[in-house]
Amino acid sequence: MIDKFVRSTAEALAGVRSGATILIGGFGQVGTPNALIEALSEADLRDLTVVCNNAGTGTHGLARVMAEGRVAKIICSYPRSAGSVVLEELYREGRIALEIVPQGTIAERLRAASAGLAAFYTPTGVGTALAEGKETREFDGRTYVLEHALKGDVALIEAWCADRWGNLTYRRAGRNFNPVMAMAADLTIAQTQTVVELGALDPEAIVTPGVFVDRVVHIPYGEPDLGKPLY
């Protein structure tokens, strides 16, 4: 019997190695795998490359992972926010590498990895500082920049509902990067708010089929913070 549930976040992260590329889902406070990120900050790991739209705020979550010195490089689109003090300090001191990628290009590079493509030509960023040094090419009179697939060793995502095959649904804006990252990593680990029996999810409404998911941990984490959201 296929059963992808594990009992703890520590078990969920078993086998993750230093030097790994970790994809972390979520956008703002919504759909973020908070418990898995906490476990990551407590694991004995170094030199991680983290791909995440934002770069953490305050001193918890991804900011704590960075503060613990586990992250060598962040690939993100929007590191800046009122509370992103950890990243800013590490960045100023040259202790963390930062690759800024347009948000849609991050999504598309992940999607290319999920689909076995090596690279693609996109119009985003042409003529800007973020395309400097990158190959460009004209198609039908328009210039495009070559961007490469971005594959994760591990993806950490949050789902709303899961079954034992790892089929997943999400909740409203909690979908965001999660389904894309689920498909783009060798080892995909989901924390899920709710759990159902196999067969209970509508096959027409499953967003991430279980074939893309390796481990699921049930974390009824609760609602995202209703406080003033930080960018």
Add this chain to the structure above:
Amino acid sequence: MIDKFVRSTAEALAGVRSGATILIGGFGQVGTPNALIEALSEADLRDLTVVCNNAGTGTHGLARVMAEGRVAKIICSYPRSAGSVVLEELYREGRIALEIVPQGTIAERLRAASAGLAAFYTPTGVGTALAEGKETREFDGRTYVLEHALKGDVALIEAWCADRWGNLTYRRAGRNFNPVMAMAADLTIAQTQTVVELGALDPEAIVTPGVFVDRVVHIPYGEPDLGKPLY
């Protein structure tokens, strides 16, 4: 008030021009926009390029569109079947051009068009007759072939359920190429088996958001043929 419903297939096809590239959804008998295809065979059109996984069987559907002399070129993955006599005759006589593309490459070329990408590098077909003359390139020691986006002027698709914004769901294997083609054409026309009020579809389960759909015609066509399926 946005209302994408039109009253007839003829109205649905209004403005489609000779020389257009037409994407046609469906796989086998399932999810095929039969009424729109019939209307296409009756429209005064010439020199169409048709993108469709199969190339029609018997003397109805796409086969009839070809028999009427409306099609200059077919782009498909699987033209051959027991009943594909119309295509075979036209092809043997040199009266129709045929571009055979691996099924996944058709899907991906459509998806690239839907996403505004110009081209991508895929491993499919490398070293085969279908990649002859195409640019190849190595990434991380593996060879990939460059494939270009395939955009439609028009997409004809079949949905299961639609609302007046053009939000769509599909039925089981009737999904197939339909959502991909809906996003890849300038003018997307759906025939739908059922209709609901705006707001009745679950926003978590809408497969094709209405922003990708231009016209919807309500055709309670009925179930796909249960007879022996033809490949």
Add this chain to the structure above:
Amino acid sequence: MDAIIDAKPLNRPQMAARVAADIPEGWVVNLGIGIPTLVADHVPEDREVIFHSENGVIGVGAAPADDARDPWLINAGKQHITLRAGGAYMHHADSFALIRGGHLDLCVLGAFEVAVNGDIANWSTGANEKAPAVGGAMDLAAGARRLWAVMEHTTKDGRARLVQRCSYPLTALGAVKRIYTNLAVIDVAPHGFVVREMIAGMTLDALQARSDAKLHLPA
């Protein structure tokens, strides 16, 4: 260079309202952070405009009351929102396929500068800042079928934002089609900036004095 005028510049809600007036029913529209976000409030309820947020929400509705916020429903600016009947959710790859694939009728962005050739600079003030942040701005600017910029006509210290050539890092080349400022509405035409409309009391000379690039009147 400056000219004394007797004109009251638009405030931010008025700028947003001016943009909203030009958005017809049925358009699919993405609104950037800042003044653009306010545009939605000025589209009448009965004019169905489909607002898209790049974090995968289509059919963004009016802002919720403070005590009726849905914790799971935010926009790209991380503000709480509502979903209209007919709305839908997508993941990020599909959401940006929508943007880049030409499925947005319009994107409205704030800007630092717009150049006479349509170049826009809106994401970075240059090399000396802390970790730079681009978000979805480059995708939106490169992908939308129409890009309108909304900004004050000049900076707080009086420098022109309608420029011959952008001084800040670019977001996209030749992308802007129209500019809404607190003083005027200006099209970006092949031959340069064309003033479509000015606020009451504004003169072309005074507007020119506040602009770096040459302004034209419609032919």
Add this chain to the structure above:
Amino acid sequence: MDAIIDAKPLNRPQMAARVAADIPEGWVVNLGIGIPTLVADHVPEDREVIFHSENGVIGVGAAPADDARDPWLINAGKQHITLRAGGAYMHHADSFALIRGGHLDLCVLGAFEVAVNGDIANWSTGANEKAPAVGGAMDLAAGARRLWAVMEHTTKDGRARLVQRCSYPLTALGAVKRIYTNLAVIDVAPHGFVVREMIAGMTLDALQARSDAKLHLPA
């Protein structure tokens, strides 16, 4: 060259059963048209293997009774199928992302020929045929993490299908990892074909006589 042997070749269901025996629980598997399709029937119900069909069905179940067919549910071979509890639907771009992206543990395809370097020819018999048809074969062959070929060991007129170099148009280069024939199970190893198993009564000499490329025994 030929050798007289006293061995009864496997029939098609037996070949399918032999393949099925090697598929462990939990694998995600795509089965090609022909003998491969039969493999699913030989996986015990209680061994959960997730069968994928490239037209967007994950979790293909047993064939339906003739009077219980669902008109909307077919596989890539256009045969009527069922969906297991836990199954899901995808569109074609996602379905082939699954294939090319390395998410298939295994694909089992029929073949005309497999070469000693793993090249496979299974989609076209050459230039003189009518409109050629590839379907998803090239995607599956290039994308699956493991590709196994199932075929008669020789053609009806006795020509070898395990060859030094394919004579038919290729489907993919160096893709096949294992071959199941009616006579043997052969691995495609870096140094060539390695015979893992032969049917009762078969000898290596007799098998070699029916093969174009050199056969090895395991080291």
